Amino acid sequence: MVTWTDISGIKQKIAESSAEEVTASYLEKIGKSCINGFVRTWDRALEVAKAIDAGDQEGPLAGVPIAIKDNISTTGLSTTCSSKILQGYVPPYDAHVIGKLRDAGAVILGKTNMDEFAMGTSTESSYYGATLNPWDTDRVPGGSSGGSAAVVAAGEAPVSLGSDTGGSVRCPAAFCGVVGLKPTYGCISRYGLISYANSLEQIGPLATCVADIAALMDVIAGHDHRDSTSINRENNYSEALKDDVNGLKIGVPEEYFGEGIDEGVEKAVWDAIGKYEDMGASWKKISMPHTKYALASYYIIAMSEASSNLARFDGTRYGFRADGDNWHVMASNTRAEGFGDEVKRRILLGTYALSAGYHDRYYLKALKVRTLVKQDFDRALSEVDVLMGPTMPTPAFKIGEKIDDPLSLYLADVNTVPVNLAGVPSISVPCGFSEGMPVGLQIIGKHFDENTIIRAAYSFEQNTAHHTRRPREVV
Amino acid sequence: MVYENPDGVKIGLEVHVQLNKLKTKLFCGCSTDYHNDEPNTHVCPVCLGLPGSLPVINERAVEFAIRIGLALSCEIVEQTQFHRKNYYYPDLPKGFQTTQYDYPIASKGKVIIEGEDGERVIRITRAHMEEDPGRLQHIGTIEKSKGTLINYNRSGMTLIEIVSEPDMRSPKEARRYLDKLRSILDYLDVFNGDLEGAMRVDANVSVFGGERVEIKNISSFKGAERALLYEIMRQKNHVRRGGEIVMETRHFDEARGVTISMRTKEAEHDYRYFPEPDLVPLRVAERAPEIQKALPELPDARRERFLRQYEMSNMHARALTNEIKVADFYEDVAGKVNPKDAAVWVADILRGELNYRDLGIDAFAAKDIVTIIELVTENRITEQSGVEVIRTILDHGGKPQDIVKDKGLLKVEDDIVAKAVKEAIAENPEAVTDYLGGKEKSLNFVVGKVMQKTKGRADAREVRERLVKDLNDQS
Incomplete structure (x- = not known):
């Protein structure tokens, strides 16, 4: 059995031994790993841990090791979005969240594997190869923050950061049996997060328990003047850790149990909703009629933004550069050789959707649908406190099963993307198993009402034992 | 037309x-x-x-x-x-x-x-x-x-x-x-x-x-x-x-x-x-x-005001308001000397000399042009001398007073003497006739009259020479 240690456990270990020993033990475990969760470790991690032991750095996360998704900029530590095109790029600056983590005393272990540029649901499109699911190494860990979820599930890091554009934190959290939060849009500064689809994405924490999610949010959330979309709003997330759902009104969107849903998943989720009822909450079915259009809207918006965001990777200033007789040929060759197939597919589709003559039919229409999807959420969340449903319609699928069928991969995001279109917060917590694989319960809240979904998730965790099951040690 | x-x-x-x-x-x-x-x-x-x-x-x-x-x-x-x-x-x-x-x-x-x-x-x-x-x-x-x-x-x-x-x-x-x-x-x-x-x-x-x-x-x-x-x-x-x-x-x-x-x-x-x-x-x-409230006076408005306030020609108003620096310069000068004189000297003469040398108005000090205008209007130097002073300042530097002195441009003595000579000739026809008739001494009488008129500031020998010259010219 893999050992999972939460933040309080880490602090106890540090008190008993030292931050250096704790970090060293994680680095040792990572060194022996065969799940390909980390794409690189940080050669200064032990140095930082030593400084903490020496009392040079204090803070709420003093000595707590953390894994960072490979699209969050870290000074002095290569950040590549798991793409060939960013090989060798070492950011000269820290993302806002990294600065916050360093100030809080966290020890960055290294960067985790992901779908190239966060474009995927399986972490198979990485330049570094697929990450394996610790529960079953024949299966994907989900994506795109597959590395961040898998290393937590495998006990290679107690906590991690991912990013969620259309489910990229919640999906791998569900597939790997850990907790993952996608905060409200504007809750956490995106400064330093390498953009895939700016209007949709947020950085989010992954952990083995809800309390650690709250602890991380207390450190990384909050206003940053460098991100114009970040909101100035104080909140204490750990205060929400109360075992109390009495009177909580739950809405269950019918549309989240659509065609192709796995029976085991469906059962686990309904059992969870039943459990909430036992705990004093009430639930009712609710309709989110525009859910079926969300996926198309999401992909058009995300790809359109991506086609522009990824234009800067031309080999001129940083990263990989191919040969070419002149700048245009060099840039073209760099992009041809540097990007993988899925990234190219999305750049092409996004470019197409924004082109003159198609812009109104695709991009503009997608924006209109987005407004309708938002209205679904506004309406639903005016009737109930939270929405619940399966995070993913199926448990983790087999490696190679869907990678050649992009459309079926896109369809897997059906329950997660509406949340990003609406900008509301959502958390995935383990709620059972299907085919021996973890199932995630998605709890969606109102804008900036993270505390209600954290409280709901925490209460569930306190009254169930799903989160106590661990994957077998993989060697 | x-x-x-x-x-x-x-x-x-x-x-x-x-x-x-x-x-x-x-x-x-x-x-x-x-x-x-x-x-x-x-x-x-x-x-x-x-x-x-x-x-x-x-x-x-x-x-x-x-x-x-x-x-x-x-x-x-x-x-x-x-x-x-x-x-x-x-x-x-x-x-x-x-x-x-x-x-x-x-x-x-x-x-x-x-x-x-x-x-x-x-x-x-x-x-x-x-x-x-x-x-x-x-x-x-x-x-x-x-x-x-x-x-x-x-x-x-x-x-x-x-x-x-x-x-x-x-x-x-x-x-x-x-x-x-x-x-x-x-x-x-x-x-x-x-x-x-x-x-x-x-x-x-x-x-x-x-x-x-x-x-x-x-x-x-x-x-x-x-x-x-x-x-x-x-x-x-x-x-x-x-x-x-x-x-x-x-x-x-x-x-x-x-x-x-x-x-x-x-x-x-x-x-x-x-x-x-x-x-x-x-x-x-x-x-x-x-x-809007804090907007400064703009070129068109300033031109209108110049026309009204300083009663200058439209051409001068335009020339003086095109450049804010020139307009400010003009108003500085117009506050110290007759505004109409100032308009001619700044718009026509000074700007012409500056343009010829491809210089901006910064190249000339407002107090210098004030001095020059005063010298001219007080009849102490001729207009031509005024222009010469401007040119000298632009080409070699220096202060107006020094240039006037060094170049002997002061016409004070000269003018008064010339005027007094003319008057004395007109007022003393008998003495003039006597002199022209061969009575050298009669000239002394006229010289005395000139000396009286100039309150003794004139140089008697110069007066005598001028008289001789004027009378010879006359005859």
């Missing part, structure tokens, strides 16, 4: 104004004071477009843009927004330019110029904000370049693009429009027009109602006039030979004074504009009244 515009010339101008008086760039805190510094020293993750960096709007730039919009009698839009203009070029570090599209900050304005046949209104279509790209330095010419260096110091500088309607009918009117625009911008104190690249012009021109041709790479107002003269001639000749003008973009070769075809309409870019997701829309109309 009405201007016939025989060739049906229509000229519209797009002027890029770099707001180099802002302390920082449009979207980052980098200093704008780079003109004398090494390449790539005024850069940061934002203006280098490093992955993960985000733009933050410079509020002062927005204020400057509103100020310009109001000064051009534009409407200020309720809510303005930034868009991405997508295209690949090595000077564009993000692969798109952040600019404004369908919600420009200002639109529907006007500028009044002195046209071919009197006052003419040039309509302003729009004025919008955008970021400047970096600067390419080709080793060799653009056509046969061996290599290119990129300097990103300019990247992210605030530009205001001012687009006019095709209301100008000759290169001269285009030049007048540019001069007027520059004059207004100078009054607003938003930019230093003397810095390299502070104002860049693209011109659109058509003849006989044909297709319009865009001319790029115009680097000066004089260049604009030359480019237009050439292009109008080219189009006329082409039409005369039976050719048809096609919509195209042409490059102005300053050295050869010709325009060269760059691309035709079919090859125009599709810029795939879409709203910049990293910046939030800005409410601006509500800020306009406050800024």
